[in-house]
Amino acid sequence: MKRVFSGARPTGRQHLGNYLGAILNYVKLQEEYECVYCIVDIHALTTLTDTGKLQYNIREMLLDWLAAGLDPKKSIIFVQSHVPEVTELHTFFSMVTPLGWLLRVPTFKEKARLQPENVNYGLVGYPVLMAADITLYKAEVVPVGEDQLPHLELSREIVRRFNGIFGETFPEPKAKLSYFPNVVGLDGKEKMSKSLDNHIELALTPEETAKKIMTAVTDPARQRRADLGHPDVCNVYKLHEYFNESQKDDIAEKCRTAQIGCVDCKILLAVRINDYLAPFRERRIKLEANPEYLKEVLADGALRAQMIARETIREVKKKMGLL
Ligand code: SF4
Secondary structure, eight states: OOEEEEEEESSSSOOOIIIIIIIIIHHHHHSEOOOOOOOOEHHHHOSSSGGGGHHHHHHHHHHHHHHTTTTTSSSSEEEESSTTTTHHHHHHHHHHHHHHHTOHHHHHHHHHHHHHGGGHHHHHHHHHHHHHHTTTTTTOOOEEEEGGGGHHHHHHHHHHHHHHHSOOOOOEEEEEEEEEEEEOOTTTSSSSOTTTOOOBBBTOOHHHHHHHHTTTTTTTOSSSSOOOOOOOOHHHHHHHHHHHHGGHHHHHHHHHTTTTTTTHHHHHHHHHHHHHHHHHHHHHHHHHHOOOOOOHHHHHHHHHHHHHHHHHHHHHHHHHTTT
């Protein structure tokens, strides 16, 4: 089995956008690959000001991952900083990465614009740490969306340069282009995101979920019940497409002919989403009641990851003349 690596910042409770955009794919990949899934807490330090919430966010994210079907028996699930070898490899990679490569990365420029008071080295070195994340575990495959391809290309360039100078050491990680649907938030405009507060958390109760859905912006042209609707531009309809496959065509037709009102349409969506998430919520409650198990999952994941990491670091040190 080829090895897959994917990392995600600890953003706490996951929302429907995270679920449809990444977690579902993580779960599927477990059947075909040896997966290494990492909660990248060190990366979070470049922008996170409130580090007091870090442990809470890690725990909540882990709960969602496990309840959604990530299986610690199949995959290595761990926290980045629990395997400190990654910082060692990051330092070694920083010696072969020209500064010019990093300064031209668009996300660095964007972050520097957003936080001009804190343009720290971590922001510049982010792609180097990312390359270390992937290669420390000799991952061959990285699931990415189209927009992340340039980042992975930079990791591949760093690997090529290292291999060129010190001899073949790392496989060049290949992109597994995955379809990450751009789930629009409740505002009907922006991508679903916590920072924009336009999201629906997976762990909400059925009542809270329904309440959130009732706030969703729909087809702006549909002001009254009698107005003909346009499901193609409606955010609520997009969610019907994901969670109400069997009725979506019927709803589209009824919307276009004003046979269904937006309130009823939202109530129906809430029912579907709550049905869909019922087993998830049941598993999450059970997991939440067992904090020792969560600790075990992360400790076991870190142990397994570290076994691979130590081998890699030994090999790298030898090649670089440090041993
Ligand atoms: S009826 Fe449903 S699909 Fe049509 S505009 Fe209203 S919420 Fe959207």
